[in-house]
Amino acid sequence: xxxxxxxxxxxxxxxxxxxxxxxxxxxxxxxxxxxxxxxxxxxxxxxxxxxxxxxxxxxxxxxxxxxxxxxxxxxxxxxxxxxxxxxxxxxxxxxxxxxxxxxxxxxxxxxxxxxxxxxxxxxxxxxxxxxxxxxxxxxxxxxxxxxxxxxxxxxxxxxxxxxxxxxxxxxxxxxxxxxxxxxxx
Numbered sequence: 291x292x293x294x295x296x297x298x299x300x301x302x303x304x305x306x307x308x309x310x311x312x313x314x315x316x317x318x319x320x321x322x323x324x325x326x327x328x329x330x331x332x333x334x335x336x337x338x339x340x341x342x343x344x345x346x347x348x349x350x351x352x353x354x355x356x357x358x359x360x361x362x363x364x365x366x367x368x369x370x371x372x373x374x375x376x377x378x379x380x381x382x383x384x385x386x387x388x389x390x391x392x393x394x395x396x397x398x399x400x401x402x403x404x405x406x407x408x409x410x411x412x413x414x415x416x417x418x419x420x421x422x423x424x425x426x427x428x429x430x431x432x433x434x435x436x437x438x439x440x441x442x443x444x445x446x447x448x449x450x451x452x453x454x455x456x457x458x459x460x461x462x463x464x465x466x467x468x469x470x471x472x473x474x475x
Contacts (some may be wrong), residue, residue: 292339293396293451299333299341336381336401339390343400374448376421384446387424395450402445409435420445 309315310322334342378384381401388399404415415434417423423443431437 291393291396292390293398294338295398296335303332339397340381340385340399341401343402345402376446377417377423377425378444378446379425379427380444383424384444388448396453397451398449400447400449403442404434404445405442406434406437406440409433411435
């Protein structure tokens with residue numbers, strides 16, 4: 291089951307904005323612009339439980355991830371029978387492949403776009419390192435930079451969440467929003 295974690299991602303963005311404009315950071319570095327912060331830590335909600343994110347977005351909600359389930363699935367657990375990451379062309383392909391309606395554990399899907407025009411000429415993004423490709427195009431090269439017809443791919447990851455931690459964090463976020471409705475607006 292896909293669940294909303296926008297409260298956790300938004301809080302992470304607020305912490306990033308505060309840190310990268312703080313004297314601790316600016317004493318030795320230039321302040322990061324809002325576009326830089328969004329590129330490094332940002333997200334965009336596709337629907338509940340599905341987010342376009344920057345690379346390593348799991349750090350934004352790592353306190354909610356069920357690391358035991360991620361690493362050591364229980365016997366008969368769905369996580370054991372399907373990959374939890376890969377490459378696609380669209381969010382719709384990922385949802386059809388993952389079938390979140392068949393998963394009883396709260397989870398989140400992150401989608402990270404990788405663009406050909408951002409790739410270096412050598413040692414850039416390679417197909418073989420990111421899991422099964424579930425898209426419809428045909429790769430013609432090892433590296434995305436060398437692909438003649440593919441401009442962008444989506445790296446997807448299915449993250450199981452610890453139900454108790456998710457419930458507590460969601461409840462705390464809802465209570466904070468009710469206590470300070472002006473900040474939520």
